[in-house]
Amino acid sequence: MSIAPITQLAAKADGPRSDAELVARAKDGERAAQAALFRRHATSIHRTISRISGRREETEDIVQEAFAIALEKLPTLEDHTAFKPWVLRIAINRLRRFHRRRLFLQIVGRPVEEIDLPLESLISPDISPERAAELTWVARRVERLPAKQRIAWTLRFVDGLQIAEVAAAMEVSVASVKRYVRSAVGALDRRTR
Amino acid sequence: MRAPDHELRPNDVERMWQGTLALMSVRRAARARRRRWVSYAVVVAVVWIAAWALGRARVPPRTVEGHAVAQLEGSTHQRFADGSVVELHDGLLTPVEDEQGRARFALRSGRVTVDVAPGEPWVLDSELARIEIVGSRFSVTRTDDALTIELERGEAVVYRTHDPGALRLLAGERLVVTAPTIEEVAEATPRPLGTSPASPLAGELELEPTAGAAALPRPLGTSPASPLAGERELERPAYAEATPRPLGTSPSSPLTGGRKLDHSEETDADAPGGAPRLALDEDAEAPGRSELDLADAARERGDFRLAAKLYLRGARMTLSRERASSAAFGAGQILFDELADYVAAGDAFELALELGLSAGWDDIAMARAAESYRRGGHRERAARWALRYLDRAPHGPYAASLRTWVERR
Numbered sequence: 001m002s003i004a005p006i007t008q009l010a011a012k013a014d015g016p017r018s019d020a021e022l023v024a025r026a027k028d029g030e031r032a033a034q035a036a037l038f039r040r041h042a043t044s045i046h047r048t049i050s051r052i053s054g055r056r057e058e059t060e061d062i063v064q065e066a067f068a069i070a071l072e073k074l075p076t077l078e079d080h081t082a083f084k085p086w087v088l089r090i091a092i093n094r095l096r097r098f099h100r101r102r103l104f105l106q107i108v109g110r111p112v113e114e115i116d117l118p119l120e121s122l123i124s125p126d127i128s129p130e131r132a133a134e135l136t137w138v139a140r141r142v143e144r145l146p147a148k149q150r151i152a153w154t155l156r157f158v159d160g161l162q163i164a165e166v167a168a169a170m171e172v173s174v175a176s177v178k179r180y181v182r183s184a185v186g187a188l189d190r191r192t193r
Numbered sequence: 194m195r196a197p198d199h200e201l202r203p204n205d206v207e208r209m210w211q212g213t214l215a216l217m218s219v220r221r222a223a224r225a226r227r228r229r230w231v232s233y234a235v236v237v238a239v240v241w242i243a244a245w246a247l248g249r250a251r252v253p254p255r256t257v258e259g260h261a262v263a264q265l266e267g268s269t270h271q272r273f274a275d276g277s278v279v280e281l282h283d284g285l286l287t288p289v290e291d292e293q294g295r296a297r298f299a300l301r302s303g304r305v306t307v308d309v310a311p312g313e314p315w316v317l318d319s320e321l322a323r324i325e326i327v328g329s330r331f332s333v334t335r336t337d338d339a340l341t342i343e344l345e346r347g348e349a350v351v352y353r354t355h356d357p358g359a360l361r362l363l364a365g366e367r368l369v370v371t372a373p374t375i376e377e378v379a380e381a382t383p384r385p386l387g388t389s390p391a392s393p394l395a396g397e398l399e400l401e402p403t404a405g406a407a408a409l410p411r412p413l414g415t416s417p418a419s420p421l422a423g424e425r426e427l428e429r430p431a432y433a434e435a436t437p438r439p440l441g442t443s444p445s446s447p448l449t450g451g452r453k454l455d456h457s458e459e460t461d462a463d464a465p466g467g468a469p470r471l472a473l474d475e476d477a478e479a480p481g482r483s484e485l486d487l488a489d490a491a492r493e494r495g496d497f498r499l500a501a502k503l504y505l506r507g508a509r510m511t512l513s514r515e516r517a518s519s520a521a522f523g524a525g526q527i528l529f530d531e532l533a534d535y536v537a538a539g540d541a542f543e544l545a546l547e548l549g550l551s552a553g554w555d556d557i558a559m560a561r562a563a564e565s566y567r568r569g570g571h572r573e574r575a576a577r578w579a580l581r582y583l584d585r586a587p588h589g590p591y592a593a594s595l596r597t598w599v600e601r602r
Contacts, residue, residue: 038210043201046209050199064209068216117199 020080027074034071041084042067049091051122052154054115054143058098066091088169092151099147119143122158138188145184148172152180264288276310284335289318304334309347321370323352329364340370360510484510485520497531500524505541508548518548522558529565539565539574556582560591567598576602 017036025033042063050059070077070087077086102112119139123132142150148170155166156177167177201209265271265286271279277296279286284303291297297316308330309315317324317333321340324333329347333340342351342362349362353370362368484507492500504524508517525541528534542562550558559582566575579595586592 035210038213039206042206042209046201047199060209060212064213064216067213068220071213072217072220122199 018081019083023074023077023080023083026071027077037071037083038067041087044084045088045091048088048155048159049095050117051119051158052151053095053098054117054119055113056116058113059117062091062094062098065094069094085165085168089171092169093171095151096147115143119154119158141188142184145187149180149184149187152177153184156181273310277315278308280306282306289316291316300333300335302335304332306330306332319354321354323354325350325352338371342368342370485516488520488523492527497527501527501532501534501537501541505544508544514548515551518545518550521545521548522550522554525558525561525565529561535565535567535569536571539569539571539578543578556586556589557591559585560589560595563595572602 019037019040022033022037022040026037045066046059046063049062050056053059053062066087069090070083077083105112119142120136123135123139125132127135142153145153151170152166155161155169156163161169163174163177163181166181167174170177172180265279265281266284267281268283269279269281271281273279273296275296282304284305285301286298286303286305287301289297289299295314295316297318299318305317307315307317307326309326311327314325314327315329317326319333319335319340322342324331324342326344326349327347329349330345331347331349332343332345334343342349344362344364344366346364348364351360351362351368351370353360360368484503488500488503488507491497491503501524504520504527508520508524521541522545525538525545528538528541532538539562542558542565546555546558546562559578563575563578563582566572566578569575576599579599582589582595583592583599
């Protein structure tokens with residue numbers, strides 16, 4: 001079976017359409033609509049996951065798995081406009097699974113993938129060196145936070161999601177997200193002091 | 194803002210889309226494979242359950258109801274669905290319908306050993322007796338004129354066909370049930386019941402020949418020798434009620450669930466040679482030859498020693514404490530009134546009190562125990578019972594005489 005390049009498939013999707021329309025067509029098994037959804041949201045999802053994970057290969061794996069699962073289970077998606085949050089939620093779940101696997105590998109002494117997409121790479125070169133140094137310090141502390149706190153903090157303050165969106169992505173309550181964020185900020189404050 | 198490493202380039206998107214499609218096909222294949230394995234597992238489970246059910250169905254059913262009847266013949270070894278094991282030696286064992294849904298079989302011939310699994314009682318019928326067992330191992334051997342029951346473990350209750358009484362058989366005991374004459378029954382129940390070495394009554398009284406003179410029976414407690422006769426007449430009707438009645442004939446008997454037993458025989462056309470088997474009906478007129486019934490008969494014949502012996506034995510074997518205490522009381526009456534065996538009478542009254550007499554009769558038993566021991570020379574025991582009587586009934590009919598005796602002493 002030959003697989004058509006995504007550019008050709010996206011062209012078949014008849015230009016820009018709403019997520020809801022693409023989801024409806026993708027549900028019917030239209031490969032072009034699926035490709036259009038992927039192209040539209042993969043970059044954004046990849047960016048979010050890479051900021052939390054910090055690992056290039058792991059991020060690509062997570063994004064591919066998240067889209068594969070989402071497209072398989074697309075018939076179960078009732079709100080066609082909620083495709084992106086839904087995929088993000090799946091990706092966050094996969095990210096946590098990867099994190100658990102990494103913890104296990106560390107416990108049993110197996111080598112784990114090093115961080116190759118550090119958070120500090122997002123720091124703008126235009127800011128002052130002192131400010132950049134401070135942000136680098138914060139970014140490195142964030143990488144040491146517990147997974148839930150790191151995910152909540154990154155989604156909230158790096159990706160700029162609302163608390164409710166973070167809660168939906170993490171599949172936890174708003175109160176839990178607030179607690180995670182508060183804990184993360186508290187930990188960073190303590191470490192700053 | 195510089196973040197090139199966190200951003201996907203167009204060729205990266207294309208590459209990842211191809212990867213996603215490949216991943217989807219891999220997952221699809223894995224899902225199909227998993228579905229196939231689940232199907233295999235379901236098929237295996239169904240086959241296994243069917244084989245288990247078929248195997249279970251081949252096990253002879255323990256009960257008749259709802260199952261095919263399995264007849265065991267010759268020498269065979271069978272494990273029943275409930276775990277009970279039956280070993281049949283040169284015999285014939287056929288299921289019998291039981292209205293209570295219990296496992297019930299009739300031993301037509303030969304010898305059977307049953308290892309009963311805990312749970313519902315097993316019932317084994319024969320012409321001579323019905324045996325009810327719970328969680329025991331027992332053997333039953335049937336010959337033309339006798340049935341031998343040996344209990345290895347647990348407890349069994351034996352209902353003899355020609356006898357309304359019930360005998361309790363304990364582990365290690367053996368009972369031979371033979372033809373139903375008084376002499377034969379007396380000889381056929383010699384070993385364990387009531388006469389086991391552990392029995393407190395063992396050796397107290399020797400069984401005497403039953404062919405005594407047919408003396409006219411005298412109401413108990415009316416003997417001229419009775420110490421109480423001159424003081425107060427016993428209430429005859431009340432005593433008559435308290436006189437031991439054959440087991441199983443009382444409406445409140447725990448052995449029958451309020452049903453009278455009759456052991457009339459009926460012919461089972463299915464059995465070889467038309468062997469008779471037990472049946473239950475509401476006719477309670479069967480001749481009584483249990484220990485208590487035999488005791489009544491012996492008393493009526495005037496064979497008081499045998500009567501006392503049988504009452505005491507019956508008191509030990511009877512499942513009902515009320516019946517047992519009445520039997521012991523009756524034995525005490527006979528031993529005192531008729532045989533003047535005061536110490537034995539005192540022991541019998543004591544036994545009756547231990548077994549628990551009904552209110553009113555316990556006072557009389559205390560008074561009679563005191564009088565019996567006094568006459569027998571056991572002054573300490575007599576005083577103890579006298580004081581107990583005075584404590585219980587300070588103004589009772591025997592209080593004055595007993596108080597006088599205690600004070601003089």
